[in-house]
Amino acid sequence: GAVVSQHPSWVICKSGTSVKIECRSLDFQATTMFWYRQFPKQSLMLMATSNEGSKATYEQGVEKDKFLINHASLTLSTLTVTSAHPEDSSFYICSARDSRDGYTFGSGTRLTVV
Amino acid sequence: QKEVEQDPGPLSVPEGAIVSLNCTYSNSAFQYFMWYRQYSRKGPELLMYTYSSGNKEDGRFTAQVDKSSKYISLFIRDSQPSDSATYLCAMSAGTGFQKLVFGTGTRLLVSP
Numbered sequence: 001g002a003v004v005s006q007h008p009s010w011v012i013c014k015s016g017t018s019v020k021i022e023c024r025s026l027d028f029q030a031t032t033m034f035w036y037r038q039f040p041k042q043s044l045m046l047m048a049t050s051n052e053g054s055k056a057t058y059e060q061g062v063e064k065d066k067f068l069i070n071h072a073s074l075t076l077s078t079l080t081v082t083s084a085h086p087e088d089s090s091f092y093i094c095s096a097r098d099s100r101d102g103y104t105f106g107s108g109t110r111l112t113v114v
Numbered sequence: 115q116k117e118v119e120q121d122p123g124p125l126s127v128p129e130g131a132i133v134s135l136n137c138t139y140s141n142s143a144f145q146y147f148m149w150y151r152q153y154s155r156k157g158p159e160l161l162m163y164t165y166s167s168g169n170k171e172d173g174r175f176t177a178q179v180d181k182s183s184k185y186i187s188l189f190i191r192d193s194q195p196s197d198s199a200t201y202l203c204a205m206s207a208g209t210g211f212q213k214l215v216f217g218t219g220t221r222l223l224v225s226p
Contacts, residue, residue, distance in 0.1 A: 105157035
């Protein structure tokens with residue numbers, strides 16, 4: 001089946017620094033990828049839709065300048081959390097649409113900002 | 115009112131029991147319905163994917179969609195401790211890259 005690789009799986013960073021999370025579709029091309037955020041015991045909240053070669057579409061309430069998304073190729077999208085603060089600590093998950101299997105998710109990245 | 119409602123549980127059952135998980139939704143435009151399983155600190159894993167109303171079976175899992183009632187179900191037969199996880203329903207309005215709308219997830223605990 002389709003595989004989406006997300007890296008890193010966990011990261012700890014100091015407040016004020018930036019963190020980049022990568023999402024790769026390994027065996028298919030993904031013109032569109034999605035970035036979610038998940039708080040403990042809560043469901044996934046869509047942050048933005050990442051489109052290859054164009055600007056991402058952000059959901060209402062999500063700060064574009066804080067969560068920078070780049071989708072430079074058909075197999076790679078990156079999410080950069082800029083000037084991270086403790087309230088940005090969360091579980092971030094990407095997904096991509098695969099016509100065979102629906103939406104395939106990465107394994108997630110646990111971000112802790114100290 | 116949320117677009118998708120799902121009981122967060124937890125739902126505790128003994129090994130071998132039949133498990134019924136459900137979601138209701140309000141948007142009649144939803145046509146694609148999915149069930150995901152998520153283990154702690156992992157990304158969701160697709161279990162079942164159905165289009166419009168009807169049933170779909172895959173091994174111990176059966177998904178049902180009743181669009182007239184805006185109600186979907188996932189049944190797990192002969193439940194196993196390894197089925198203990200959070201089950202998320204998700205749905206989208208159409209083809210292409212329509213965004214998914216998720217339920218809050220139901221935590222299932224299967225005891226040996």
